[in-house]
Amino acid sequence: MAKGKPLILLSNDDGVDGDGLRFIHPYLKKLGRVVVSAPDRERSGTGHSLTLSRPLRIKKIEKDLYAIDGTPTDSVMVAVHGILNKRKPDLLVSGINLGPNLCDDITYSGTVSAAMEGTLLGIPSIAVSLVVRNHKKPKWDVAAEFTVKMAKYVLKNGLPEDTFLNINVPNSKRASADKYAITTQGRRIYEDILLEKIDPRGKPYYWIAGEEGVLRGGDKTDLKAIRRGIISVTPLHLDLTNYNVINQLSNLKL
Amino acid sequence: MAKGKPLILLSNDDGVDGDGLRFIHPYLKKLGRVVVSAPDRERSGTGHSLTLSRPLRIKKIEKDLYAIDGTPTDSVMVAVHGILNKRKPDLLVSGINLGPNLCDDITYSGTVSAAMEGTLLGIPSIAVSLVVRNHKKPKWDVAAEFTVKMAKYVLKNGLPEDTFLNINVPNSKRASADKYAITTQGRRIYEDILLEKIDPRGKPYYWIAGEEGVLRGGDKTDLKAIRRGIISVTPLHLDLTNYNVINQLSNLKL
Numbered sequence: 001m002a003k004g005k006p007l008i009l010l011s012n013d014d015g016v017d018g019d020g021l022r023f024i025h026p027y028l029k030k031l032g033r034v035v036v037s038a039p040d041r042e043r044s045g046t047g048h049s050l051t052l053s054r055p056l057r058i059k060k061i062e063k064d065l066y067a068i069d070g071t072p073t074d075s076v077m078v079a080v081h082g083i084l085n086k087r088k089p090d091l092l093v094s095g096i097n098l099g100p101n102l103c104d105d106i107t108y109s110g111t112v113s114a115a116m117e118g119t120l121l122g123i124p125s126i127a128v129s130l131v132v133r134n135h136k137k138p139k140w141d142v143a144a145e146f147t148v149k150m151a152k153y154v155l156k157n158g159l160p161e162d163t164f165l166n167i168n169v170p171n172s173k174r175a176s177a178d179k180y181a182i183t184t185q186g187r188r189i190y191e192d193i194l195l196e197k198i199d200p201r202g203k204p205y206y207w208i209a210g211e212e213g214v215l216r217g218g219d220k221t222d223l224k225a226i227r228r229g230i231i232s233v234t235p236l237h238l239d240l241t242n243y244n245v246i247n248q249l250s251n252l253k254l
Numbered sequence: 255m256a257k258g259k260p261l262i263l264l265s266n267d268d269g270v271d272g273d274g275l276r277f278i279h280p281y282l283k284k285l286g287r288v289v290v291s292a293p294d295r296e297r298s299g300t301g302h303s304l305t306l307s308r309p310l311r312i313k314k315i316e317k318d319l320y321a322i323d324g325t326p327t328d329s330v331m332v333a334v335h336g337i338l339n340k341r342k343p344d345l346l347v348s349g350i351n352l353g354p355n356l357c358d359d360i361t362y363s364g365t366v367s368a369a370m371e372g373t374l375l376g377i378p379s380i381a382v383s384l385v386v387r388n389h390k391k392p393k394w395d396v397a398a399e400f401t402v403k404m405a406k407y408v409l410k411n412g413l414p415e416d417t418f419l420n421i422n423v424p425n426s427k428r429a430s431a432d433k434y435a436i437t438t439q440g441r442r443i444y445e446d447i448l449l450e451k452i453d454p455r456g457k458p459y460y461w462i463a464g465e466e467g468v469l470r471g472g473d474k475t476d477l478k479a480i481r482r483g484i485i486s487v488t489p490l491h492l493d494l495t496n497y498n499v500i501n502q503l504s505n506l507k508l
Contacts, residue, residue, distance in 0.1 A: 047301035047327070048361045055451070055459035073301070073362075074462070081448035082460050104374055104492055107302045107367075108327075120358055149508040160499040162441070182503045184495040187416070194335035197309070205309035206336050208328070235503055237496035238358055241438040242489045245414040249436045249489055254403040 006032030006155050009089040009123065011075045012097060013043045013110025016067040020096030020130060023140040027148050028093060031155065033064065035089070037079035039110075040067035044099075048073055048113040058082060072114035080121050091154055092118035095128035096143050100168055102131070102222045102232070103186040112236075115164045119238060124154045125164040131226050132171045143169040145177040146231055159235075166234040170226050180231035186221030260286030260409050263333055263343040263377065266351060267297045267326040267364025270315065274350030274384060277394040281402050282347060285409065287318065289343070291333035293364075294321035298353075302327055302367040312336060326368035334375050345409055346372035349382035350397050354422055356385070356476045356486070357440040369418045370492060378408045379418040385480050386425045397423040399431040400485055413489075420488040424480050434485035440475030 008028050012021045016038040028034045040059065051070040056078055059067040066083055068075040072094065080086065094114035101109040111127045118125030128147050132138045146169060159165065166185075169175060195207045225232035262282050266275045270292040282288045294313065305324040310332055313321040320337055322329040326348065334340065348368035355363040365381045372379030382401050386392045400423060413419065420439075423429060449461045479486035 042307070045304040045306040047303035047367065049301035049303045049325075050299040050362050050462055052299040052462055053296070055453075055461045057457075057459055071303075077448060077462065078460055082450065106494065107370060107492060108304050113301065113361075116361060146508075153506070153508055160496070160502060163496045163499050180508070182500055182506065184497070184500070185493055187493070194331060196336065199309075203311075205311055206332055207309045208304055208306055208331065233503070233506075235496045235499045236494040238361060238494070239439055239441070239496075240360065240490040240492070240494070242414070242417045242491035242493075243438070245417050245489045246436055246438070248414060249487070252407070252436065252487075254400075254407055254434070 006090040007087065008032050008034045009076065009079055009092045010034050010036045011038045011072055011092065011094050011114045013039065013046065013072040013114065014098055015039050015041045015043065016061065018098065019138065020098055020140060024093065024096050024144050024147055027144050028151060031151055035064045035079060035084065037066045037068060037075045037083055039072060039075055040069050043071050043110045045108050046071045046110040047108050048116050050074060072110040073117045076114050076117040089123050091151055092123045092125040093128065093147060093151060094125065096140060096147065097129035098132055098138055099129065100131040101127065101129040101166060102168055102226065103188040106166060106185065112166055116238060119162060119164045124159040126150055126154065126167055128167045128169065130169050130171050136171060139171055142175045142177050146180065149177060162237050163235050166236050168222055168226055168232040170229050170231065172229055174229045175231065180233055181225045183222040183225050183232045183234045184217060184220050185234055185236065186223040187216040260344040261341065262286050262288045263330065263346045264288050264290045265292045265326055265329045265346065265348050265368045267293065267300065267368065268352055269293050269296045270321040272352065273392065274352055274394060278347065278350050278398050278401055281398050282405060285405055289318045289333060289338065291320045291322060291329045291337055293326060293329055294323050297325050297364045299362050300325045300364040300367065301362050302370050304328060326364040327371045330368050330371040343377050345405055346377045346379040347382065347401060347405060348379065350394060350401065351383035352386055352392060353383065354385040355381065355383040355420060356422055356480065357442040360420060360439065366420055373416060373418045373492060378413040380404055380408065380421060382421045382423065384423050384425050390425060393425055396429045396431050400434065403431060416491050417489050420490050422476055422480055422486040424483050424485065426483055428483045429485065434487055435479045437476040437479050437486045437488045438471060438474050439488055439490065440477040441470040
């Protein structure tokens, strides 16, 4: 429970100029003091990566608005340990991301990783993504409305220990901030994910692309909710242990 | 079960010239054909990051030895989809990493992420790290011996579905390839992880450092095994859903 005026840390992986961050910023300001610490440029697909090999710079753009020359994870860490002088925010919001963060893709996601880092630092954290595909026009309103609802809830009630939320909002007219489901992380198998091309000098190069493959993971997955036009809220944690196989492997004789 | 001569993909995050990769390479060659696809330089702390914003290049150093100008995840993806023309390896080995990959740190780890990517591509995958600290001299022998044992086991028996192994080997004289435990991922809380310094022009910069904090997670954790001088084998998966709180959150009223 936050005492006095809540402190909200806002980050993303689309960069400090990202449309989704700009859209949600004024809404969150109505709930408390908002400090923005985000990458100085787009950092999609960076996963939970930390910059260890070089120093980081903090650029103050204006009061409570900072651009970091690193990853989303760096931005959160630098905010808490550098900018805020170890005052722990009451809430971390990562987003609103332009594009989905669903199924196994979340392990690559900078948006989700900022929330991971918040969780490691003991901050109740939510990642919010708008499921915009094929360059369609983003409709930020419902995502913003739902983010505010969830932010209010988390500021009041916190989140279960070590748990953060991965929220995906359909980019459709049917979507409503009142229609959401608690979901599980779906599984997806990809196909055809590397394009080979030839550069102007005749040398080959490769570009990572992706095509949606088979979906697994049952009926309660994040992607199933999105396909039904409903907001998906997946509680995640950082424990990757597969407890289901511990007993089986304990009999391992090498 | 591999048919004929097994195909083993070897990667890491210390780069194609990494001592640990060089050390394990000849051992694995005795088990089958080994294709090395690894970053062209050190890529520690890159997490499960993919290079999406620029093309990737593959440099063939010699037969079955490739350097990729990307992350460990890129290296695995490019190997399977580019170099091997979609022939799926029978085993992926990531390592041997110079330094531990324990507790929550694994979410940052390039070594573990290469095994994650292998798992997403349907390859039985193991990540191996030598717990070298404070610039002590690495003792690769036991780690290599254990890797070979585990590689033989996995080539014969496979791994449980969607499961990969995170192996950490103590860097001590007491360590033995016969002493191992099946463990869970420990939790760690960090303190003092950002150093502030002043550059020659008087401007501040920040460097991410780390100090070990409190350990949580019970008696069966990876770190506890290492502290007992025993090899830690943690079965991991890619499902981050916190199933323990699904019911609790299903009553959520926003």
